[in-house]
Amino acid sequence: MRESTASTSSTEQETPGRDPAAEARPAECPFCKGLGYLRADVPIDHPDFGKLLPCSCRLAELTQRRAEALRSLSQLDALSHMTFDTFVPEGRGLTPEQQANLRWAYQEAREFALKPEGWLVLKGGYGCGKTHLAAAIANYCVEHGQPVLFVTVPDLLDYLRATFAPSSPARYSTRFEEIRTAPILILDDLGTESGTPWAQEKLFQIFNYRYNARLPTVITTNNELDEIPLRLRSRLGDPDLSRIVSIIAPDYRRAGVAQDQSDLSSLRLHAHQTFATFDLRKGELPPEEEENLARAVKLARKFAANPQGWLAFTGPYGVGKPHLAAAIANYCAEQGRAVLFVVVPDLLDHLRATFTPHSTVSFDQRFEEVRRAPLLVLDDLGTESATPWAREKLYQIFDYRYNACLPTVITTAVPIEELDQRLATRMLDVTRCTLFAILAPPYRGGQSKSKRSKR
Numbered sequence: 001m002r003e004s005t006a007s008t009s010s011t012e013q014e015t016p017g018r019d020p021a022a023e024a025r026p027a028e029c030p031f032c033k034g035l036g037y038l039r040a041d042v043p044i045d046h047p048d049f050g051k052l053l054p055c056s057c058r059l060a061e062l063t064q065r066r067a068e069a070l071r072s073l074s075q076l077d078a079l080s081h082m083t084f085d086t087f088v089p090e091g092r093g094l095t096p097e098q099q100a101n102l103r104w105a106y107q108e109a110r111e112f113a114l115k116p117e118g119w120l121v122l123k124g125g126y127g128c129g130k131t132h133l134a135a136a137i138a139n140y141c142v143e144h145g146q147p148v149l150f151v152t153v154p155d156l157l158d159y160l161r162a163t164f165a166p167s168s169p170a171r172y173s174t175r176f177e178e179i180r181t182a183p184i185l186i187l188d189d190l191g192t193e194s195g196t197p198w199a200q201e202k203l204f205q206i207f208n209y210r211y212n213a214r215l216p217t218v219i220t221t222n223n224e225l226d227e228i229p230l231r232l233r234s235r236l237g238d239p240d241l242s243r244i245v246s247i248i249a250p251d252y253r254r255a256g257v258a259q260d261q262s263d264l265s266s267l268r269l270h271a272h273q274t275f276a277t278f279d280l281r282k283g284e285l286p287p288e289e290e291e292n293l294a295r296a297v298k299l300a301r302k303f304a305a306n307p308q309g310w311l312a313f314t315g316p317y318g319v320g321k322p323h324l325a326a327a328i329a330n331y332c333a334e335q336g337r338a339v340l341f342v343v344v345p346d347l348l349d350h351l352r353a354t355f356t357p358h359s360t361v362s363f364d365q366r367f368e369e370v371r372r373a374p375l376l377v378l379d380d381l382g383t384e385s386a387t388p389w390a391r392e393k394l395y396q397i398f399d400y401r402y403n404a405c406l407p408t409v410i411t412t413a414v415p416i417e418e419l420d421q422r423l424a425t426r427m428l429d430v431t432r433c434t435l436f437a438i439l440a441p442p443y444r445g446g447q448s449k450s451k452r453s454k455r
């Protein structure tokens, strides 16, 4: 007969008659006489009535077995280098705000490791250090003798599915119980699992059980909370149980690789376009246009000194919009900021290229890199092909950055009323975006009195 109480929920399919440890156990326990099991002394209506339960003399052994089972399920060996000691709380090349945020995330993770209680949700973009912090918690707990299960959500679902194979050495119910009741459960990468109803159901059961039992749980995710199914979200987001730590640091793996920090960025092609090389066209333009151009440069300088909100330049081709945008980006990159400068049609090409079989980067990774870039410069909006897919992706980028108030510079030669309305309304929100129309005619390399041609 198999045991079914919570206290016997270890991986092994324990049957008293088959337990080799029982043979080695001395017959000196006054309670079980060395059998290791006792029949539960409970009223007839109790769920444990008639069941064999492990004797207290076996508890240490069972705890040890359980810890070993969790350890073998965990994928911590590969992550043993991810500790609090190897985590750099200041990150690399971060703004003061990002540094403070990462340090806070680090402190929260440390506090959880010292006293694992409640739930800790670590969310943020690719490579910001979520897995590292989650693994650091797990490694710390293991080091201090606390059984912990660290598993990515897709792997967890695979473990469960694997028990359906006829040759599976473990039973589904045993494994499920083991995960559900793990003393500390660390679920990495929620949101990357397949969204089948079965997978969602299993996750919900695990979350719900741990929520009701208030069991210590760490969850990492790339997703925004509103992208997580409501049933899970309502539990994750319960402030009585759960602390949500949103990490705003960019990808650590890319930081410091280059000034502009991404192979998506074409800033290196605009290295010469700085404030110093921008021609204010003094004496060439009529006073009104000269003054308008000077104001554009002033706005750009102000934004570069303290990138906040959105700055959008409109105006005909050839008036220096990309130059001003690049000057902002170059200035910020010089200050050690992570900047992504990208021409909109190229951006969409980069996103499309992730679908080719030889792409080394996934669409999600690219998309998130753009969506969450600490400073994004979108040059030449409006020249991209207006397929529904392209419009959708741009909208998602705009919407995310608008809601998150992420510093963004946009240039466009298309009149604002001709842009996609969903983009235009965000650019027209004066609380978020400074929209500036450059009035000057196209630049002719410093030659005076060029013929006006508005496009």
Ligand SMILES: Nc1ncnc2c1ncn2[C@@H]1O[C@H](COP(=O)(O)OP(=O)(O)OP(=O)(O)O)[C@@H](O)[C@H]1O
Pocket: 082, 086, 087, 088, 089, 090, 091, 092, 124, 125, 126, 127, 128, 129, 130, 131, 132, 133, 189, 222, 252, 253
């Ligand atoms: N602050 C940091 N100090 C030291 N190493 C870091 C830091 N942040 C990230 N790393 C390292 O960068 C790499 C990526 O970090 P990690 O895997 O934790 O990112 P993630 O947020 O889980 O990303 P993803 O969403 O892609 O899973 C890892 O090798 C990690 O050790």
Ligand SMILES: [Mg+2]
Pocket: 130, 131, 132, 188, 189, 220
């Ligand atoms: Mg990760």
